Amino acid sequence: MSWLKFVSNKYDIVPETEKISTCQLEVVLQYNDEHILLCSPRDKEELFAPLRILSYDIETHVPADGTFPSATKDPVLQIGNMVTTHGSHEPTIRAIFTLGTCSPINGAEVRSFKTEAEMLLAWSQFVNEVDPDIITGYNITKFDTPYLLNRATALSLPKFAHLGRVKSWRQTLPYPFMKVEEFSQCPGYNGRLLLDVFQHIREGNYSDFQGPGKSKLNYVAQVALWDQKEDLPYKQIPILQAGTANDRRTLAVESTKAKEAHVSLNSKRKKPFLKDLSRDCRKALREDYIIPDSKLSSLLDQR
Numbered sequence: 001m002s003w004l005k006f007v008s009n010k011y012d013i014v015p016e017t018e019k020i021s022t023c024q025l026e027v028v029l030q031y032n033d034e035h036i037l038l039c040s041p042r043d044k045e046e047l048f049a050p051l052r053i054l055s056y057d058i059e060t061h062v063p064a065d066g067t068f069p070s071a072t073k074d075p076v077l078q079i080g081n082m083v084t085t086h087g088s089h090e091p092t093i094r095a096i097f098t099l100g101t102c103s104p105i106n107g108a109e110v111r112s113f114k115t116e117a118e119m120l121l122a123w124s125q126f127v128n129e130v131d132p133d134i135i136t137g138y139n140i141t142k143f144d145t146p147y148l149l150n151r152a153t154a155l156s157l158p159k160f161a162h163l164g165r166v167k168s169w170r171q172t173l174p175y176p177f178m179k180v181e182e183f184s185q186c187p188g189y190n191g192r193l194l195l196d197v198f199q200h201i202r203e204g205n206y207s208d209f210q211g212p213g214k215s216k217l218n219y220v221a222q223v224a225l226w227d228q229k230e231d232l233p234y235k236q237i238p239i240l241q242a243g244t245a246n247d248r249r250t251l252a253v254e255s256t257k258a259k260e261a262h263v264s265l266n267s268k269r270k271k272p273f274l275k276d277l278s279r280d281c282r283k284a285l286r287e288d289y290i291i292p293d294s295k296l297s298s299l300l301d302q303r
Helices: 116-130 140-154 197-202 217-225 236-241 245-254 256-268 273-287 294-301
Strands: 004-006 011-013 027-029 036-038 052-060 076-085 093-099 109-113 134-137 193-196
Touching: 052 116, 052 140, 076 116, 076 140, 076 245, 093 116, 093 245, 109 116, 116 140, 134 140, 140 193, 140 197, 193 197, 236 245
Parallel strands: 052 134, 093 109, 134 193
Antiparallel strands: 004 036, 011 027, 052 076, 076 093
């Protein structure tokens, strides 16, 4: 994610009616070293564009017997969202999508829906309107992202999966109701960087998180926010959901710290993923080699 410069008179701006993407600016040019140049930033503030970051987290129904939720039958109850700009610690948007009414939450926009299908389609539209460069969360590659896709399949909502920047592209799993076991199995968001905080903590990319329980969200929130996230007992989730608007507000507020932890970690970690990726891309351009796609490499290795 570095700044690029196009040589004047060597590119054409694509008219709005002919765009294949949702990008604000789309150009066509011949790719070679003479037409696309890598900029050298004058200072640290210019290292990155003001990238827009969406952090999200879902709450689902929990079966009465306490078993793990199944996307074939257990609905999504809430989707909490926080939007920030890279380099800024203050969110520009705090929004919570809830199934059923929800009392107001200070500093957040509450959007309530009568049906799960309406909520999921509204969230898909929200993602495209926000147009994030980065989508992040905690364990979203193994749970939140595939769960949302599988719920959309269960509810026959093909429009939901248009979450990337290429208009004709749909985010899909290799097969319906697939359980994602590895980070590399999760489909990305075309044109958007998918960044799972849990994955980076597990790989040891944060020196603050060491020892047993280092990847538990409660501990992560305590270190990142100097505050403890009190996880609701799973059996309380359906009780609160079936209760009053105030009960559903309690459920929504409990997930707020999770999104704040995502944002805090992304802004303060000592080995920034974006910085490392940018450095590797610049080196690849200088030395004329490519950076392999880990997801594709994993699939090829299985053959």
